[in-house]
Structures are given as C-alpha cells and as structure tokens.
Amino acid sequence: MTIIYRLGTPLLAAGCLIMLARILSGGGVTDLLLESPSLQSFKILFISIILEAFPFILLGVLVSALLQVFVSDALIARLTPRNPIAGVLFGSLLGVLLPLCECGMIPVVRRLIRKGMPPYIGIVFIFAGPILNPVVFTSTYTAFRTQPSMAYSRMGLAFAVCVVLGLLLYKYMKKSPLREEKQAHMHVHNHDHPHSDKHHHAHNHRHDHEHHDHNHAHGHEHGHSHGSHNGSAVRRSWSGRLGSTLAHASDEFFDIGKYLILGAFITAFIQTILDRSMLTALSDQPGMENLFMMAFAFAVSLCSTSDAFVATSFNGIFGSGALLAFLVFGPMVDLKSTLMLLATFRTKVVLTIIAFIFAAVFIGSIIIQQFIMA
Amino acid sequence: MTATDRSRIIHHLIRAAILTGFAMYIVYLVRSDSLTLYIAPRMVIYVKISAIGLYATAIYQLYAALQAWAGRKTAACECNHEPSSSITKNTLIYGMFILPLALGFILPDASLGSSAAAKKGVNFAGAELLATGPKPAAAPSAVDEGKQEAAPSPGGPKTEAELDAMFPSDEYTESHAKYGKQLYKQDIISVPEKQFIETLTTLDLFRQNYIGKTVEISGFVHRQEGMGKDQFAISRFAMNCCSADALPYGLMVSYPRAAAYNNDAWLKIRGELTEDMFDGNRIIVLKAKQLQAIEAPESPYVYPDYDFGL
Incomplete structure (x- = not known):
C-alpha cells in the first residue's frame, strides 16, 4: 500500500495541476502543453494500456468472485495435487488451460490461495500462466518466422525457471505469502454484526468471507449463518449468490485497478520519454544487452501476447539471447504486475521471487544463446 | 443512520460513478469511432464486453448504496478491501481512477505521430x-x-x-x-x-x-x-x-x-x-x-x- 501513497501523491498532484491550469487559463496557455505531441503520446499509451487490461481484469475478478461464491474450499483441496513435484508441474502448465493475462491472474490466484490451494502452486501459476500458454507460443512463432528456435527456447526457459521457482518455494516458503489482513478485519468488525464478532475471530479468514456474505446477503437468515462457514455455499439462493459475486467483483476491481492504473501511468510515461536509440547505444557490452532488454521489458510492461512482435523490432540490434531474456522476463515480471503483486503478497516474498527470476532468466538466456541458438 | 453507514453510501456512490464513467468512456470511444486509436480491432469486442461488465457492476454499486441507505447490509466482500476510513487515502485512490477518465474526456483524441x-x-x-x-x-x-x-x-x-x-x-x-x-x-x-x-x-x-x-x-x-x-x-x-x-x-x-x-x-x-x-x-x-x-x-x-x- 505504501507504494501507492508514495508514488501516487505526486503523480496525482501533477495531473490535478494540469487540469487546474487548464481550467484557470481557459485553455489558452495550456493548449500549448496539451497539444504537445508528447502529452498526446502519453495519453494514448496510458489509456490504451488501461483499456486493453480491462477485459482481462474483469474476467479475472469475475472468475475470482465465482470461485469465492460457488467453489468450496474442500473442492479446491481435493483438486490440487499433494505431491510437490506434481504440484509445481500443475501450476506451471495450468496456463495451457487458462490462458489469462497476468492482470487477470492475480485476483484468481489470491482467491485460490485463500481457499486453500498451496501458495507455491498458486505463485508458480502467476508467473507461468502469462507465458506458458498456446496464445503466446503462437504469437512468438509467428513473429519469429525464420527463427522457430526462439519460440521453443522461450517456452523451454520459462518452464525451467517456473519449475525451479516452484520447488524452491515449496522448500523455503513456510509462512503464508499473502499480505496480513488483520487491519482490514479489525475494521470490518468495528461495524459489522457485533453479535458474531467473537465467532469470526476464532476462525480462519477464508471462512469469514463465506460467513459474511451469507449474513449480508440475507439479513433475515441469521440463524443459518453459523452453519455456513464450512465453505459450503449450497443453501444460498441464486439472487444472493449473484449479489455476492458482484460485490466481490467490484471490490476486487477497485483493489487491483488502482495498481493497474498506477502501473499504466508509469509505463506510459517511460514509453513516452524513452528514446530507443539510447538503448541501442548501450548494447555493445557483452552480457549488458541481456540485462538491458530485461530492464526494458520490465519498464514497458507489454502484454505477453504481443511482445514477440516488439522483440522482432530489436532483431539485428541485440543478439538472440537478449531477445530471449526480454521475451521470458517481460511476461513474468513487469512494472504493472509487480505493483499488483505487491498489493497481494508480502513485499519480501515478491522481491525475493523477482530477484530469483531475474537471475535465472539472465543466466538461462546466456546459456541458451551459447549452446542452442548459436 | 450512523457515520459508517453514511461513509458506506458515499463509497458505493463514488464507485458507481467511476464504473459508469469508464463504461461511458468506452461507449463514447465506440460512438466516435476512436476506440481503434487505442486498441487493435481484434481486441475491440472484448473491450465492448467489458463496458457491459462495468455497467453491471455500477448498477450493483447503486443498489448497494440504496440498501445501505435503507439500513440494510449488502453482500460486501470483507476480504482485505474494506475501504479505508482516511479521507486523504480515499481521495487519492479514487483520484487515480478519475485521472485516466479526465485525460480521456478532456484531451482530444489523436493518434501516435x-x-x-x-x-x-x-x-x-x-x-x-x-x-x-x-x-x-x-x-x-x-x-x-x-x-x-x-x-x-x-x-x-x-x-x-x-x-x-x-x-x-x-x-x-x-x-x-x-x-x-x-x-x-x-x-x-x-x-x-x-x-x-x-x-x-x-x-x-x-x-x-x-x-x-x-x-x-x-x-x-x-x-x-x-x-x-x-x-x-x-x-x-x-x-x-x-x-x-x-x-x-x-x-x-x-x-x-x-x-x-x-x-x-x-x-x-x-x-x-x-x-x-x-x-x-x-x-x-x-x-x-x-x-x-x-x-x-x-x-x-x-x-x-x-x-x-x-
């Protein structure tokens, strides 16, 4: 949360100042500013990133809300593999079935973890889903027509990184990676159903939600509420479920949306001022170009289905190892998704995972360049 | 009506307004044929569908505001996203949603040049x-x-x-x-x-x-x-x-x-x-x-x- 406040305030202030200046000057002075091509580019990029992400976010929050309201914790527990290796493979390859963009992924995974899916599987899915899926493979293959090894290397390296990440998380991550929710809960209890407060405190978070939904949707059914916290949502009426689904979806939309907008803002800003020729000037040092393309991928936060086409535009300027690093690192970690991850997971967990992926992709791309693509 | 109820109503109303704003913006872009300045034609259908989703959610928020006004609790999702009580924080967060809308509506549409x-x-x-x-x-x-x-x-x-x-x-x-x-x-x-x-x-x-x-x-x-x-x-x-x-x-x-x-x-x-x-x-x-x-x-x-x- 602190990131939002630290970055959001100055950004918002700048935005407001522009608006205010426009109002005060009646458009005269600021027309210059507003018609400046950079501001135009900025606006186009900013809005296009948000518009493009909307369908995915809405789909994500909808799936997440449906999971919350209709799928019991017991079912999730039954469906997830117990064996860690099977679990990691499951998480890595789930994207083949559910090709979601990372914007849509985070709310779904957060819900799955809350509902009892082992966090290591959920986290692997977050990082694997946006890249290990048929849509991305096809677009990479199309973009690199003459270099099919790029599409295979991209999938292969991503898969290897995800599997190792999953196994490491399984071994070393013992605490819940989700952010503490104490504050939110205290807040809730301040004004909700005093009669059931103690009851809630005694239970796990995820049972709380079920319980609350139930209560709220049907004020007249209080008698049943105590029986509903086993995660069984069977006895609810359809209108109540619809209400809960929409309530979850809209809350989650605002929850994730602010990070999306902040990410889109920074991304659009970087894209507006970044001159590509500056990048190419730095491409001479060996190894540097891989780092550079990864940093570039992080900053521009492209959607994984179209970044291959952008990568091809760097062909000839950067080596194929650097392009591979761009293609693997970008969908897994970028500015927009990092902000959204930080909203959901503990900062330490997010930073550790990102550091690992960074190192793994860097080393992996160099190895593949040396031994496979050369 | 308690202060919390009042703040709930306000939150629901602001959210309804923002969601409607985004849905209207998408409709406006479609009407003025400028949606394709921002996204590729193959994505247009998804963005249009999301406008419907935004509308539906906005209507739900209005409904929730009415429920709160009538003193009834609605199916709020209490999972970690209960609105903060600090006015500054709220202004900031809602301001972030309003910024792209304001930019979108105020600045003329143009294409990259x-x-x-x-x-x-x-x-x-x-x-x-x-x-x-x-x-x-x-x-x-x-x-x-x-x-x-x-x-x-x-x-x-x-x-x-x-x-x-x-x-x-x-x-x-x-x-x-x-x-x-x-x-x-x-x-x-x-x-x-x-x-x-x-x-x-x-x-x-x-x-x-x-x-x-x-x-x-x-x-x-x-x-x-x-x-x-x-x-x-x-x-x-x-x-x-x-x-x-x-x-x-x-x-x-x-x-x-x-x-x-x-x-x-x-x-x-x-x-x-x-x-x-x-x-x-x-x-x-x-x-x-x-x-x-x-x-x-x-x-x-x-x-x-x-x-x-x-």
Missing part, C-alpha cells in the same frame, strides 16, 4: 527480422543466386522456373516468396494498407529483384537522428494489441526538396526503389518521383495480416 515514431525508431527494414539472426544457411546464398539468375533477362517476362529461382525460400519465408512473385509481376508495386508490413518485408527480403522498380506508398512523414536534409521516413504505425506495442514501419525516402515536407504530413509517394546505407545498415530507399499530400486515413494504424500466407 512523428514524435512517438522518433522515440521508437522506425523499423525500416521490415525484413531485418527475417534476414538476421541464426538463419537457415540456405537463404543468403540463395539470394545471391537469385541475383545472378535475374541478371541475364532484366525486365523481360519471366517463366515460372525463373521466378522460382529469383525468389528462393525456405519453409519460413515461403509465403513471402509467393507473395513476392505476385508483386514482381506488377508494373507499379503499391504497398496496400491490409498487408502493409508483409509487403514491406517482402520488398526488403527479396530486394535485389525490386531495385529499380516503381513503388507507391502512403504514410506520415517523420525524421530521426542521422537523416540528411534530403531524407525522411514515410511510415505507418503497426499495432498488434494496443498502442503501447505500436511500432512505426516504413520506407526511407530520399528527395531533393524533402525539407519542404513537415513531420506528420500524410503523403502518397511514388518512386524508384534503391538501396543505401543508413546507420550502418544497407536499407532499401525510395527515391521519390511524385509526392502528393493526402488526407490522414481513418485508421492511422496498420495491423499484421493474420491470414497472410495461409
């Missing part, structure tokens, strides 16, 4: 991506062959076999070679809007066959560092998904009075295809013969033709 093109760096050689990198060994020598074979009978009609020799291909460039043969038979090769990128790529890939041919292209003028006074680029932005991934594709134009044409001017140029060095690369250059100012087209972008070669 020469300043963005200069930043992104134009992709002169559409085929650079095909011609470089570890590629099947057959291709470079095959291109040379094509050159030699083409030499004996310049200009004359070619047999199929001769054409095949001129457009050698492997499995990855097969569709370009096939398209290249069609282009070769035309007196004036006009770069169409539908296969803009594919045509440029083909011209570049089999450039030996096209040097000296007449090519016609439309696009906007822009310049980048390193260009001489008699040079500019004529390009279109190619979009895959949304304008964040748009890249300029185009041809370098050489024309003695090039300086007379301003950046962002839309031109239709007919000229002779030649080759020249730029920035250390050998690129194809259009030596302009006829320049004609044109209206900016309805859609400033071009898109990859997904049916190409199928």
